[in-house]
Amino acid sequence: MKPPKTRTGLRLRIYVKPDVLLGPGRADLLEGIRDTGSIAAAGRRMGMSYKRAWSLIETMNTEFGADVVSGVKGGAHGGGSKLTALGEELVTRYRSMERATQAAIRGDLAALTRKMSVIANKK
Amino acid sequence: MKPPKTRTGLRLRIYVKPDVLLGPGRADLLEGIRDTGSIAAAGRRMGMSYKRAWSLIETMNTEFGADVVSGVKGGAHGGGSKLTALGEELVTRYRSMERATQAAIRGDLAALTRKMSVIANKK
Numbered sequence: 001m002k003p004p005k006t007r008t009g010l011r012l013r014i015y016v017k018p019d020v021l022l023g024p025g026r027a028d029l030l031e032g033i034r035d036t037g038s039i040a041a042a043g044r045r046m047g048m049s050y051k052r053a054w055s056l057i058e059t060m061n062t063e064f065g066a067d068v069v070s071g072v073k074g075g076a077h078g079g080g081s082k083l084t085a086l087g088e089e090l091v092t093r094y095r096s097m098e099r100a101t102q103a104a105i106r107g108d109l110a111a112l113t114r115k116m117s118v119i120a121n122k123k
Numbered sequence: 124m125k126p127p128k129t130r131t132g133l134r135l136r137i138y139v140k141p142d143v144l145l146g147p148g149r150a151d152l153l154e155g156i157r158d159t160g161s162i163a164a165a166g167r168r169m170g171m172s173y174k175r176a177w178s179l180i181e182t183m184n185t186e187f188g189a190d191v192v193s194g195v196k197g198g199a200h201g202g203g204s205k206l207t208a209l210g211e212e213l214v215t216r217y218r219s220m221e222r223a224t225q226a227a228i229r230g231d232l233a234a235l236t237r238k239m240s241v242i243a244n245k246k
Contacts, residue, residue, distance in 0.1 A: 008138050008140055009137070009138055010135070011135075011137075011138070012133070012136075012224070014132070014133060014228070014232065014235075015131050015133075015134065016232070016236060017131055017236075018131050064242065065239065066242045093234065096231050097227070097228040097231045100228055100231070101135070101224045101228060104223035104226065105137070105223055108220045108223070109137065109139070111216065112137075112213075112216055113140075116139060116140065116143070116187065116188065119188045123188070
């Protein structure tokens with residue numbers, strides 16, 4: 001997974017229930033599966049092993065109480081995977097919440113960025 | 124620190140710059156210092172050792188390029204600590220962004236909660 005420290009901006013983690021997490025890594029992985037049709041390929045573009053990607057999908061299946069990916073056969077190189085309706089909804093809702101949050105925090109975030117420039121210029 | 128898994132809802136992490144983080148634990152600690160006048164007491168109410176609380180403050184001082192807490196003397200039980208203007212601003216802006224985000228994601232989050240009820244009722 002890309003280290004968060006290389007990015008500026010928002011990392012939104014939503015606990016839909018206390019043990020049910022929807023966060024940026026999970027959303028990226030689901031989106032990758034939607035785009036590539038493959039858990040292995042989706043993991044690769046995040047620098048994540050197939051084993052770890054698959055384990056994260058299984059964790060989501062358990063937490064959300066239904067499968068988020070279907071058609072998973074043939075291991076790392078075979079088969080094809082696609083999102084279930086639930087998996088699609090999780091990606092869509094997450095990106096929607098992320099966009100809404102970016103808009104909602106814009107003013108405060110700009111003020112903090114200006115503050116940090118002022119601090120840096122005093123040195 | 125309280126384990127995030129015991130809470131439902133939002134965990135907002137903001138990278139003001141790639142290496143400058145403002146997240147829920149840091150905001151809670153700053154708010155605790157504002158409320159108690161003590162790093163030790165603020166840490167205690169989060170289940171955090173004095174050493175860890177103090178280390179987190181030092182990390183924030185470094186990342187933000189200026190002190191977030193002042194008047195730190197006397198170790199775990201002595202002295203009194205208060206937020207600097209920067210520390211105050213970080214708490215205020217973080218809570219403002221958190222409130223704005225809660226409002227912004229309300230619809231999507233409610234839809235996900237309903238979805239999970241539907242899944243649970245099918246079992």
